[in-house]
Amino acid sequence: MRRIVLGVILLGCVGWLVLGASDILVLGTIDRFTELSFENCYDYFTWHLLRHTTQALIRLEPGTCELVPSIAESWEVSDDGLVYTFHIRPGVVFWDGTPCDAKAVKWALDRTIRLNGPEGGVFLIADVIKGIEVVGDLTVRITLKYPDATFLIRMTDNVIPSLIYAGAPENEFCRGRYVGTGPYRIVELVPDERVVLEAVPTYFGPAPRTKRIVWVIYGSEAALRAAVEAGDVDAAFRTFNPIDIIDLQKNPNLQVVRGPSVSIRYMLFNVTQPPVDNVLVRQAIAYAVNRDAICQQVFSGLNTPIYTMVPEGLPPAGSSIPVFPKRDLAKARALLAQAGYSEANPLVVNLWYTPTHYGTTEADVAAVLKQAIEETGMVKVNIQSLEWAAYLKQMSAGGFDMYLLGWYPDYLEASNFLAPWTTESPESMGTYFNRHPNYPAYRQIMQKAYGTIDEKVRAGLYQAIQILSAYDVPWIPLWANNQQAFFVAQKNVKGIVLDITMEAHIELLYKE
Amino acid sequence: MGGVPRYILQRLALTIPMVFILVSIVFLVLRVMPGDPVLAMLGGRNVSPELLAQKRHEMGLDKPLHIQYAEYITGLLRGDLGRSTRTGKPVAEELVGRLPATLELAIWGMIFAALFGIPTGILAAVRADKPSDHVIRVLHIGSFALPIFWVGLMFQVIFAVKLGWLPVASRLSGRFAFVFQRITGFYLLDAIILGDKEVLVDVAKHLVLPGVTLGLAQMGFLGRVTRAAMLEVLDTEYVTAARSKGLAERLVILRHALRNALIPIVTVFGLQFAMLMGGAVLTETVFSWPGVAGFLIQSLYYRDWWALQGTIAFIGVFVTTVNLLVDLLYSVNDPRVRY
Numbered sequence: 001m002r003r004i005v006l007g008v009i010l011l012g013c014v015g016w017l018v019l020g021a022s023d024i025l026v027l028g029t030i031d032r033f034t035e036l037s038f039e040n041c042y043d044y045f046t047w048h049l050l051r052h053t054t055q056a057l058i059r060l061e062p063g064t065c066e067l068v069p070s071i072a073e074s075w076e077v078s079d080d081g082l083v084y085t086f087h088i089r090p091g092v093v094f095w096d097g098t099p100c101d102a103k104a105v106k107w108a109l110d111r112t113i114r115l116n117g118p119e120g121g122v123f124l125i126a127d128v129i130k131g132i133e134v135v136g137d138l139t140v141r142i143t144l145k146y147p148d149a150t151f152l153i154r155m156t157d158n159v160i161p162s163l164i165y166a167g168a169p170e171n172e173f174c175r176g177r178y179v180g181t182g183p184y185r186i187v188e189l190v191p192d193e194r195v196v197l198e199a200v201p202t203y204f205g206p207a208p209r210t211k212r213i214v215w216v217i218y219g220s221e222a223a224l225r226a227a228v229e230a231g232d233v234d235a236a237f238r239t240f241n242p243i244d245i246i247d248l249q250k251n252p253n254l255q256v257v258r259g260p261s262v263s264i265r266y267m268l269f270n271v272t273q274p275p276v277d278n279v280l281v282r283q284a285i286a287y288a289v290n291r292d293a294i295c296q297q298v299f300s301g302l303n304t305p306i307y308t309m310v311p312e313g314l315p316p317a318g319s320s321i322p323v324f325p326k327r328d329l330a331k332a333r334a335l336l337a338q339a340g341y342s343e344a345n346p347l348v349v350n351l352w353y354t355p356t357h358y359g360t361t362e363a364d365v366a367a368v369l370k371q372a373i374e375e376t377g378m379v380k381v382n383i384q385s386l387e388w389a390a391y392l393k394q395m396s397a398g399g400f401d402m403y404l405l406g407w408y409p410d411y412l413e414a415s416n417f418l419a420p421w422t423t424e425s426p427e428s429m430g431t432y433f434n435r436h437p438n439y440p441a442y443r444q445i446m447q448k449a450y451g452t453i454d455e456k457v458r459a460g461l462y463q464a465i466q467i468l469s470a471y472d473v474p475w476i477p478l479w480a481n482n483q484q485a486f487f488v489a490q491k492n493v494k495g496i497v498l499d500i501t502m503e504a505h506i507e508l509l510y511k512e
Numbered sequence: 513m514g515g516v517p518r519y520i521l522q523r524l525a526l527t528i529p530m531v532f533i534l535v536s537i538v539f540l541v542l543r544v545m546p547g548d549p550v551l552a553m554l555g556g557r558n559v560s561p562e563l564l565a566q567k568r569h570e571m572g573l574d575k576p577l578h579i580q581y582a583e584y585i586t587g588l589l590r591g592d593l594g595r596s597t598r599t600g601k602p603v604a605e606e607l608v609g610r611l612p613a614t615l616e617l618a619i620w621g622m623i624f625a626a627l628f629g630i631p632t633g634i635l636a637a638v639r640a641d642k643p644s645d646h647v648i649r650v651l652h653i654g655s656f657a658l659p660i661f662w663v664g665l666m667f668q669v670i671f672a673v674k675l676g677w678l679p680v681a682s683r684l685s686g687r688f689a690f691v692f693q694r695i696t697g698f699y700l701l702d703a704i705i706l707g708d709k710e711v712l713v714d715v716a717k718h719l720v721l722p723g724v725t726l727g728l729a730q731m732g733f734l735g736r737v738t739r740a741a742m743l744e745v746l747d748t749e750y751v752t753a754a755r756s757k758g759l760a761e762r763l764v765i766l767r768h769a770l771r772n773a774l775i776p777i778v779t780v781f782g783l784q785f786a787m788l789m790g791g792a793v794l795t796e797t798v799f800s801w802p803g804v805a806g807f808l809i810q811s812l813y814y815r816d817w818w819a820l821q822g823t824i825a826f827i828g829v830f831v832t833t834v835n836l837l838v839d840l841l842y843s844v845n846d847p848r849v850r851y
Contacts (some may be wrong), residue, residue: 024686024687024690026685026687027686032810033598034598034599035599035600035601036601118553118554118563118566118570119553130582173600173826175600175601187690188689188694190609190694190802191599191606191609191802192610192800192802192804192806192807192810193613193682193683193800194682194684194686194689196689196690198690212690212703214686214687214689214690216682216686216800217682217800217802218681218682218800218801219681219796219797219798219799219800219801219806220797220798222665222668222798223668223680223681223799223800226668226669226672226673226680227680227681227682229673229678230672230673230676230679230680232672232679232680232681232682232685232686233686262591334652356813385828386546386811387546387547387813388546388547388552389546389547389549389551389552389814389815390546390547390548392547392548392551392552393546393547393548393551396551425560428560503610509799
C-alpha cells in the first residue's frame with residue numbers, strides 16, 4: 001500500500017514537473033504582418049513568421065550569430081569562391097512528410113528567384129546566383145556570377161528569400177500557401193489582431209521550449225505597454241516608447257532585457273545638391289550635430305550616439321571604427337568660414353524628415369538638430385517634412401539636400417551598412433553619390449571586399465570606406481536605435497536570447 | 513408600384529449617383545495627393561527605375577487617368593474593389609474580415625449610448641431647468657466633449673493596469689486563441705456558438721472598455737437630442753390633453769410624448785451608428801480593435817490606393833443603406849409617415 005501511495009506521489013511530482021511548465025506563451029507586439037510570400041515581402045514581422053516556420057540551408061546560431069548548419073549539414077566553397085556545394089542533412093522533412101532533399105532545395109530557391117516579387121528582397125540572393133544544380137539526392141551546388149564573401153550570410157535564415165519550403169503555387173506568390181521544415185507552423189492569422197503558432201513534430205532541430213505561441217498585435221505603443229503591465233501578455237517585443245521603457249524598468253514585476261541593436265539612424269546628403277554639394281559644408285555640419293542632445297533630450301538616454309555607420313559586433317569582426325568627429329563648434333565655424341559663410345552671410349540649408357514613419361519623436365529630433373547646427377551662428381536650418389510615401393518620392397528624385405533616414409540591415413554584414421547609399425543604390429536612396437568624384441574609389445574598394453574571403457582583410461577594406469566617408473561626408477551617423485532591442489517580460493518568462501539579429505528567438509522562450 | 517417598394521427604388525436611384533460621385537472624388541483626390549503608392553510599397557530601397565516602371569505597369573498606373581478611372585469603375589460594378597498593396601489580399605476580403613469587429617463594437621457602443629442617453633435625455637426634459645436637468649446636461653456635454661482617446665487610455669490605466677478587472681485591448685485573450693473558433697467574426701456570437709463559458713466571459717470583458725468608450729461620446733449627443741425632442745413634444749396640446757384625461761405621468765411620457773419624439777432620436781441614432789463604420793478610428797486604435805476604421809488609417813498611411821478607394825466606397829454604401837433603413841423606420845414609428 002505504501003508503495004502505491006509513494007508511486008502516486010512520485011507520478012504526481014513528475015506530472016507537475018512535466019505539465020507545470022505552461023505550453024502556451026502569449027507575446028505582444030505592434031508589428032504587423034503583410035503578405036506571407038518568400039518572394040514578395042520585406043518587413044520585420046512577416047520575415048519573423050516565415051523564418052520560424054521554415055529553415056534555410058544554414059543559420060545564425062542564436063546568441064553568437066555564428067554560421068552553423070541547418071538544412072545543410074556541411075558545405076564547401078571552391079578556391080575561386082564561385083561554387084558553393086551544400087550537403088543536405090538526411091531525414092529532413094516538411095510538415096507534410098515530404099522529404100527536403102536537393103530537388104526540393106533547388107525548386108524552392110529557383111521559384112523564389114524566378115518570381116522575384118517587387119516588394120520582396122529576392123535581389124539579396126538573385127543578384128549573385130548564376131545557377132543551382134542538383135548533383136546528388138542530398139547535394140546541391142550553387143554557382144555565383146562573381147565571388148561574394150557575403151554569400152553564406154545571405155543564405156542564412158536571416159534573409160527570407162533563402163528559405164527552403166514546398167507546396168507553394170508554381171507561378172504565383174505563395175501568400176501563406178506552403179509547407180515548411182519547422183519548428184512552428186501557423187495555425188491562425190488574423191490581420192491586425194493575432195498570429196497563432198504551433199510547434200510541429202517533424203522539426204529536425206531541438207523541439208521548441210513552448211509548444212504554442214500567440215502573438216497579439218496591439219495598435220499602439222501605449223497599448224503594448226499597458227498589456228504587459230496588466231499581465232495580458234507574458235512578454236512584449238517591439239516597439240516601446242523610450243519613456244515607457246524607462247518606466248517599465250522600474251516595475252518590480254517585470255524584467256526588461258536589452259539586446260544589441262543594429263538599427264541605426266543617420267542624416268544623408270544629396271552630394272549634387274547645393275549648398276551641401278560643398279564638402280566643407282557637409283564636414284561643418286558633421287562637427288555641429290549634437291548626438292548627445294538627441295539621445296538625452298528626445299530619447300531620455302535610451303538610444304546611444306554612433307560615430308560610424310557600421311554597428312559594433314557585426315561581421316567581419318573589427319569592421320566598425322568610430323571615424324566621425326565629436327561635436328566641435330569651433331571647427332564647424334572654421335569650415336563654414338572656409339566655405340565662404342559668415343554670421344552676416346549664413347548658410348541656408350533644409351533639413352527634411354518624415355513625421356510618422358520612424359515614430360512620433362522625429363519632429364523633436366529635427367528641432368534638436370536645427371538648434372545644434374544653428375549654434376554655429378553661421379547656419380540657418382529650415383525644417384521641412386513630408387509623409388513617408390511623398391518623402392520617398394522626393395528623396396529618390398534627388399529633391400532633398402539634407403535629410404533623416406533609418407536603417408535596419410538586409411543581411412548581417414558590414415557591407416550592408418556602407419554600400420546602399422554609396423555604391424549600391426545611391427539614386428534611389430537620394431544621395432546621388434554615383435556622381436561624386438570619389439565614387440569610383442568606393443566602388444573599387446567595395447568590389448574588392450565582396451571578393452575577399454579573408455575576414456581580416458575584408459574588415460580592413462570596410463574600415464577604409466568608413467575613413468573615406470568621414471572626409472566625404474555622404475552621411476552623418478547619429479544614433480543607435482536601441483528602442484527595438486528591448487524585450488519586456490513577466491518574471492516567469494525564461495530563455496530570452498537577444499542578439500544582433502534583433503529577433504525574438506521564440507523557439508527558446510518558455511514560461512516557468 | 514407604390515408605397516415602400518417605390519420609395520426604396522427612388523432612394524436607390526439617388527444612392528447610386530451619390531456613391532458614384534463619392535468614389536470619383538476619392539479616385540481623383542488620391543491621384544493629386546503627394547506620395548507615390550509604388551514607392552511606398554517598395555520601401556525606397558534598391559528601387560531601380562526599371563522596377564518602378566514594371567510595378568507601375570502591373571498596377572495600371574502608367575495608363576492615362578481616364579483609362580485608369582474607367583477600369584476602376586467597371587471593376588467596382590463587378591464587385592471588384594482591387595487588391596490591397598499592403599497586404600496583397602483583395603480589398604473586399606479584407607473588409608469582410610474586419611466588418612464584424614467594427615459592427616460588434618458599434619452595436620455595443622450604441623446599446624450603451626441608447627441605454628444611458630435616451631433615459632437621461634427624457635429625465636432631463638421632464639425635469640427641465642431643475643437641478644437634475646442641469647447635472648444631466650453637464651454629463652451629456654462632458655461625455656461628448658471628452659477626447660475619446662484620452663478616455664480610452666484612462667479606462668485602460670484604471671480598469672486594466674491598476675485594478676486588473678478588464679483586459680487592456682484586443683478582442684480575445686491570447687490564452688484562448690487555441691480554443692476559440694472564428695465562425696461569424698462576431699466574437700460574442702462565436703463564443704456562444706462555441707459554448708465555452710470562459711471564452712464567452714473573456715470576449716465580453718474585451719468588449720466592455722471599447723464599447724463604453726465609444727458609447728460615451730454617442731450617449732451625450734443622443735441624450736441632448738432626446739432632451740430637445742422631448743421638450744418640444746411635452747409642450748404640445750395632445751400631451752396636455754393626455755394629462756388632463758388623468759393618464760399616469762409615466763404613460764404620458766412613454767406612450768404619448770416619447771413616441772412622437774422618436775423621429776429625430778432614431779435619425780440621430782441611425783446616423784451615428786453608420787458613421788461609426790469609419791469614425792471609430794480612435795477607439796479602434798486605442799483598443800487595438802481590428803476593424804474597418806483601422807484598416808482605413810493603415811491604408812492611408814501606406815498610400816494603399818485600392819484599399820482606400822474600396823473602403824471609402826464601402827463606407828459610403830453602408831451609410832446610405834443605414835439611412836434608408838432609418839427612413840423606413842419612420843413609418844413604423846409614426847403612422848402619419850407614408851411612402
